[in-house]
């Protein structure tokens with residue numbers, strides 16, 4: 001069976017928001033914004049994504065928290081497929097997750113793909129990792145080269161998600177797992193926050209996935225996919241809280257940008273107050289929605305059949 005990526009020939013306007021217009025493909029169900037229709041150069045967008053030689057993205061000790069989350073991610077991968085020994089992480093950030101998998105979970109090969117220059121340098125020089133600084137589609141890996149391929153919050157940035165999935169499926173070893181997390185377009189906050197939903201991120205995010213349509217994509221390329229859950233300890237609570245605070249104040253993710261830019265303004269006091277107010281209920285709601293399909297992320301684990309015909 002030969003699969004070709006959907007050409008999205010049957011597209012309709014889904015909603016016109018203040019910061020972007022959303023379209024939906026009537027054939028495959030993919031939702032995308034107007035930036036998806038333009039030609040963009042990923043190198044231009046992401047080369048400076050990480051700040052400097054330490055490749056930080058955030059201030060105020062948040063980096064230490066992120067490292068803890070990367071360890072948790074490594075542990076999660078271990079629990080999903082304990083016997084795995086090789087991994088490719090597409091969009092590997094600074095590489096902490098790969099570093100932990102090698103150091104603590106017996107991985108013999110931990111490779112990453114990353115195009116942000118500072119992050120590449122950091123993971124190669126400081127963590128000693130095998131990092132490729134080109135787009136996956138320009139790279140050659142052997143068929144069946146990896147037990148696990150992971151992609152955390154990357155697929156929604158890509159121009160050709162289906163071509164990626166097809167290639168990733170072929171690179172998986174028989175029985176191997178593709179582990180992908182993306183924002184959930186069906187999330188509870190997306191339903192009412194309109195243009196203030198944090199996952200919208202027009203300019204960086206090109207496509208939006210909802211559970212059923214996402215599962216179909218994996219099945220199309222011969223993988224047996226399961227939606228593991230829609231809760232992320234790292235993303236969900238903040239994602240909901242920021243979307244709600246932005247909606248209440250009519251601002252463009254003020255606190256999220258403050259954490260990256262660290263420029264103090266008096267308005268920050270109001271934003272912090274609102275965050276303190278909405279964070280506990282957001283955590284609770286996301287926890288209740290753990291397996292519901294309405295949480296803030298989709299974490300999918302897709303297995304390649306042992307007969308190895310996928311891709």
Ligand SMILES: [Zn+2]
Nearest residue numbers: 006008025028
């Ligand atoms: Zn389509």
